[in-house]
Amino acid sequence: xxxxNQSPQSMFIQEGxxxxxxxTSSSIFNxxxxxxxxxxxxxxxxxxxxxxxxxxxxxxxxxQFGITRKDSFLNxxxxxxxxxxxxxxxxxxxxxxxxxxxxxxxxxxx
Amino acid sequence: EAEVAQSxxxxxxxxxxxxxxxxxxxxGHATLYWYRQILGQGPELLVQFQDESVVDDSQLxxxxxxxxxxxxxxxxxxxxxxxLGDSAMYLCASSLASGKETQYFGPGTRLLVL
Numbered sequence: 001x002x003x004x005n006q007s008p009q010s011m012f013i014q015e016g017x018x019x020x021x022x023x024t025s026s027s028i029f030n031x032x033x034x035x036x037x038x039x040x041x042x043x044x045x046x047x048x049x050x051x052x053x054x055x056x057x058x059x060x061x062x063x064q065f066g067i068t069r070k071d072s073f074l075n076x077x078x079x080x081x082x083x084x085x086x087x088x089x090x091x092x093x094x095x096x097x098x099x100x101x102x103x104x105x106x107x108x109x110x
Numbered sequence: 111e112a113e114v115a116q117s118x119x120x121x122x123x124x125x126x127x128x129x130x131x132x133x134x135x136x137x138g139h140a141t142l143y144w145y146r147q148i149l150g151q152g153p154e155l156l157v158q159f160q161d162e163s164v165v166d167d168s169q170l171x172x173x174x175x176x177x178x179x180x181x182x183x184x185x186x187x188x189x190x191x192x193x194l195g196d197s198a199m200y201l202c203a204s205s206l207a208s209g210k211e212t213q214y215f216g217p218g219t220r221l222l223v224l
Contacts, residue, residue: 004152033212042114042201042215043153088152097166098143098213100152 006089006101014109019076021104023089028069033090033098034061043088047074076106084108112136114216116202122222128190131219135183135204143213144177144187145201153201153215159185160207192223 006023013019023032031050035043047058049065049072056063060077072089089101115134123129135142140161145153156175158166161182170177174193179185189196199218205211 035215040218040220042116042203042218045212045214048212090152097155097158100154102152103150 004089004091004099004101006104008104009102010105010107012107012109013079015079015081017079019079019083019106020073021075021087021089022071022073023091023101024071025091025099026070027093029091029093030069031092032063032065032072034063034072034074035088035090036085037088037103038085046087079106079108081108081110114202114204114214116216116219118219119217120220120222122224123192124224125194126191128188129192129221130189131187131200131202131221133185133187133202133216135185135202136214138206139204139214140182140207141205141211142179142185143203143205144185145203145215147199147201147218149198156187189221192221194223197221197223 004023004025033048034046036046037043046061047056047063052065052069053067054065063074065072086103086105088103090098092098117132142159144156146156147153157170157177159179162179175189177187199220201218202216203213205213
């Protein structure tokens with residue numbers, strides 16, 4: 001089946017720093033989604049991407065749908081304490097089920 | 111803002127007991143999903159409904175798990191009997207339709223089997 005490799009697995013950064021994470025797939029997707037999950041809660045949708053090459057922003061978050069359709073990137077600028085959590089990428093092709101990455105755990109060092 | 115509702119939020123049970131989780135999707139969403147998320151991993155699909163019909167239950171352990179969405183609105187996921195390995199977060203999500211439509215998740219039910 002499809003596999004999503006998400007990296008890095010964890011990040012420890014200082015408040016104010018920028019963050020970058022990415023996902024690579026073993027097959028092409030036509031939808032990429034980025035979610036954030038906090039402890040004990042369900043994933044919350046951050047950004048949805050539907051077209052290769054698409055670059056979409058949501059406040060300090062920017063995500064891109066890779067041209068090869070096999071990867072996606074999420075950047076967070078000027079991190080703040082409430083950015084702490086686990087970030088998941090997810091993708092699917094057509095009506096196939098949504099496949100999730102393994103998550104990037106973001107910790108902000110005071 | 112419309113949200114996916116789930117209950118209970120937490121459930122502790124002993125192995126061999128039966129447990130049930132409930133989900134109410136966002137109003138008007140035809141597609142409903144149940145996921146299981148083991149600690150440290152991403153969610154994995156258990157079952158997908160389109161209205162009241164199951165469209166994918168290939169990853170549902172049917173010997174002990176069952177799911178229904180009788181009227182095509184809310185849904186129940188049941189485990190009988192529960193096993194220690196069933197301890198996980200059970201997430202419900204909904205979307206307007208399958209395919210391109212974005213999935214929105216509920217807060218989840220955290221299950222602990224003792």
